[in-house]
Amino acid sequence: MSRKALSRHRRRNRTLAVGLPLALVVSGVFVYGYGSGEEASAAAPGWATAAADGFASVNALGQDGTYGGRDGKTVTVRTLAELEKYATASEPYVIVVAAAIDMNPVGKEIKVASDKTIVGSGTSGHIVGGGFFLGQGVHNVVIRNLTIRDAYQGTWNDKEHDFDAIQMDGAHHVWIDHNDLRHMADGLIDSRKDTTYLTVSWNRLSQENKAFGIGWTENTTADITIHHNWIRETEQRNPSTDNVAHAHLYNNYLEDEANTAINSSYGNYARGNTNMVLENSYFQGMKNPVIRDSSATLVQRGNVFSGTSGRNESGGNGAKWDPKSYYPYTLDAAANVPALLKSGTGPRSSIGTAAKETAALKATTLTVAQDGTGQYRTVQAAVNAVPVNNPSRVVISVKPGTYREVVKVPANKPHVTIQGAGASRKDTVIVYGNAAGMTKPDGSGTYGTPGSATLSVLSDDSQIRNLTVTNDFDEAAHQDIANQAVALLTQADRIVIDGAIVNGDQDTLELETAAKGGLGRVYVTNSYITGNVDFIFGRATAVVDKSVITLKKRWNGTSAGYITAPSTAAGRKGILINKSTVNGDVSGGSFYLGRNWHPGGDTTVDPQTTVRETSLSAAVKSTPWSDMGGFSWKDDRFAEYRNTGAGSGAASSERPQLTDSQASGQEVADWLGDWTPSAS
Numbered sequence: 001m002s003r004k005a006l007s008r009h010r011r012r013n014r015t016l017a018v019g020l021p022l023a024l025v026v027s028g029v030f031v032y033g034y035g036s037g038e039e040a041s042a043a044a045p046g047w048a049t050a051a052a053d054g055f056a057s058v059n060a061l062g063q064d065g066t067y068g069g070r071d072g073k074t075v076t077v078r079t080l081a082e083l084e085k086y087a088t089a090s091e092p093y094v095i096v097v098a099a100a101i102d103m104n105p106v107g108k109e110i111k112v113a114s115d116k117t118i119v120g121s122g123t124s125g126h127i128v129g130g131g132f133f134l135g136q137g138v139h140n141v142v143i144r145n146l147t148i149r150d151a152y153q154g155t156w157n158d159k160e161h162d163f164d165a166i167q168m169d170g171a172h173h174v175w176i177d178h179n180d181l182r183h184m185a186d187g188l189i190d191s192r193k194d195t196t197y198l199t200v201s202w203n204r205l206s207q208e209n210k211a212f213g214i215g216w217t218e219n220t221t222a223d224i225t226i227h228h229n230w231i232r233e234t235e236q237r238n239p240s241t242d243n244v245a246h247a248h249l250y251n252n253y254l255e256d257e258a259n260t261a262i263n264s265s266y267g268n269y270a271r272g273n274t275n276m277v278l279e280n281s282y283f284q285g286m287k288n289p290v291i292r293d294s295s296a297t298l299v300q301r302g303n304v305f306s307g308t309s310g311r312n313e314s315g316g317n318g319a320k321w322d323p324k325s326y327y328p329y330t331l332d333a334a335a336n337v338p339a340l341l342k343s344g345t346g347p348r349s350s351i352g353t354a355a356k357e358t359a360a361l362k363a364t365t366l367t368v369a370q371d372g373t374g375q376y377r378t379v380q381a382a383v384n385a386v387p388v389n390n391p392s393r394v395v396i397s398v399k400p401g402t403y404r405e406v407v408k409v410p411a412n413k414p415h416v417t418i419q420g421a422g423a424s425r426k427d428t429v430i431v432y433g434n435a436a437g438m439t440k441p442d443g444s445g446t447y448g449t450p451g452s453a454t455l456s457v458l459s460d461d462s463q464i465r466n467l468t469v470t471n472d473f474d475e476a477a478h479q480d481i482a483n484q485a486v487a488l489l490t491q492a493d494r495i496v497i498d499g500a501i502v503n504g505d506q507d508t509l510e511l512e513t514a515a516k517g518g519l520g521r522v523y524v525t526n527s528y529i530t531g532n533v534d535f536i537f538g539r540a541t542a543v544v545d546k547s548v549i550t551l552k553k554r555w556n557g558t559s560a561g562y563i564t565a566p567s568t569a570a571g572r573k574g575i576l577i578n579k580s581t582v583n584g585d586v587s588g589g590s591f592y593l594g595r596n597w598h599p600g601g602d603t604t605v606d607p608q609t610t611v612r613e614t615s616l617s618a619a620v621k622s623t624p625w626s627d628m629g630g631f632s633w634k635d636d637r638f639a640e641y642r643n644t645g646a647g648s649g650a651a652s653s654e655r656p657q658l659t660d661s662q663a664s665g666q667e668v669a670d671w672l673g674d675w676t677p678s679a680s
Helices: 080-087 332-343 353-362 379-385 667-673
Strands: 073-077 093-097 100-102 109-111 116-120 126-128 131-134 139-144 147-150 167-168 174-179 181-184 187-192 196-201 204-215 222-227 230-235 240-242 244-250 254-257 270-272 276-281 283-286 291-292 297-301 304-306 364-367 394-398 401-404 408-410 416-420 428-432 455-457 464-465 468-470 488-491 494-496 501-503 509-512 521-525 530-533 533-538 542-544 548-551 561-566 575-578 581-582 590-594 607-613 637-641
Touching: 073 080, 080 100, 080 109, 080 116, 116 147, 116 291, 131 297, 131 304, 181 187, 196 548, 230 542, 230 607, 270 276, 283 332, 291 297, 304 332, 364 379, 364 468, 379 394, 379 408, 464 575, 468 521, 521 667, 530 533, 533 542, 542 667, 548 561, 561 575, 561 607, 575 667
Parallel strands: 073 093, 093 116, 100 126, 109 131, 116 139, 126 147, 131 167, 139 174, 147 181, 167 187, 174 196, 181 204, 187 204, 196 222, 204 230, 204 240, 222 244, 230 254, 240 270, 244 276, 254 283, 270 291, 276 297, 283 304, 364 394, 394 416, 401 428, 408 455, 416 464, 428 468, 455 488, 464 494, 468 501, 488 509, 494 521, 501 530, 509 533, 521 542, 530 548, 533 561, 542 575, 548 581, 561 590, 575 607, 607 637
Antiparallel strands: none
8 A cells, every 4th residue: 555645634624613703803802912013922812823714725826724924923003104014024924903094195005915914903903095905926814804994086986096905916815804895996805817715704895886806817717715795885796706716605695775876786796717606695685686607607506585686697517516525614594694794794893792702712612513502613613713822721512413524633722622512422423535546626636645634633632532533435436546535633642532433444543743753642542443444554652442443344345454554663652452342344354453554665664563452353364464565564563462352363473472571561551651641
């Protein structure tokens, strides 16, 4: 079996909960005691680490999601000079706007550099008479919780003054979220010249001729997500999307208010070769609410039209696509959208909903529920809310349900517990279906083995409890690609997996270290692990204790496989299976206990698996160890001790057994060293 080098995930939905308003901006926490323009010497607060959902979360073009300046210093600004200084700097910054800043001259657009978060302090952050410009190649920019307004020059359809709130020319990985954009000269948002990996969410767009235009080249390359925006008192470009490869619009509220001088000419417009999916949006009083060019493809589902007139179109000959193949998301019911967006869009203040949600972020326990009864609707949204370098444990309590998403706990968020809230570990399921050989949606290559994981835990001292993690990749349907499909990946030290079910076929449970030669200890207890080929593997020091290992048949119904594939560094402990059970509905004598993995032919590793005091079914071969990649298992470290059951056997040259003396040095405590796993 070939193995690709460890690589980072491509699809890591680090989003705020879809369907919930902003949960982290209150004026009381933004200033943090720093004066105007003063740089914070401490780490940025938790709210500053939030990252985008939708296409802005995708790993592409060398940028792994959109999180702005979270890795830089935090500054508070109150003047144009301060704002421009930090927004145009080459290094990352979280820039907190704590005053109304007048642009001079009127129409000025600050040229924002990459790796910036520009966020308003409560409702006090205003940009007056100008906006922001993101030029070619600018990336990883977050603009949140601001009011950008009043560059209007007295001409409704202004052809002379190109004064936008936010203009982007060839940028990528941009998140525009929870802003109030209004009364500018030309348009509110212009996404131009193949700007891509853009998410626009939870904004109010109003008092404008042109709300949101996208396009301005003949290329069809851009990928854009537009969700939970309230667009009202606008005439056109609501938005218009010209030559957009993947335009995903959902849960937006387009309102043509009665008895005003502003009348809509059209709503959502798929132009050129755009391929649009439009879901669960609400159109109130709009003329021509949904239109498309004959060359565009537009799929509608679940939308509500109230008092609309004129064109309402769908269809086209383009390839249909599923947004969930790019990122996970959850739809709100279209009927609830007007009320939800009237209360939830735009900047948040220090009172009301935002204050409650901010308090929740600081709590020890964060709750996840698909039905909206928790603080977050997705597991990843709760992970995103955990502050960077959190000093103490945060429990993410996940209510029963099936959460189809890719989840990653990043290395800079230790002490995280993801715990199912149901009575059974079967009640809460996190599932996805990526595989190593699958091509990423952006065409930048394949996922690779670790990149296929449904749940990745990359932070020290983290735990998985009382839930099921599954990779449901259909191996039978995809024999043309590499079939490694990881359910749970750990790449950190002092990880506990307790009371879990980890389901997969090939490469179910990958246990790694953060760096080659580093220490990465994992304690799996009271759990179930299923698979067929190398389904407990990696270079970590791992204990599978008092658990059940269930063998599965291959995709074609045959019985053959390997339980472990350690790639242990020399001088480290490998995989220990202790006081557990190996069973499964497979043929007798068809499975090896393990084989020795030397990644890429690495001669420096010294793979180790010890199986002791474990019940082995008849499925285990009488010669239970196998060579791999041209390396003899006998040159590495494989042994048993006092196993029982039909699959156990006496000591031989093909079946090494530990002596009592040797076994005394290969117990759980020897594997874990100075670490004693606990629930706290």
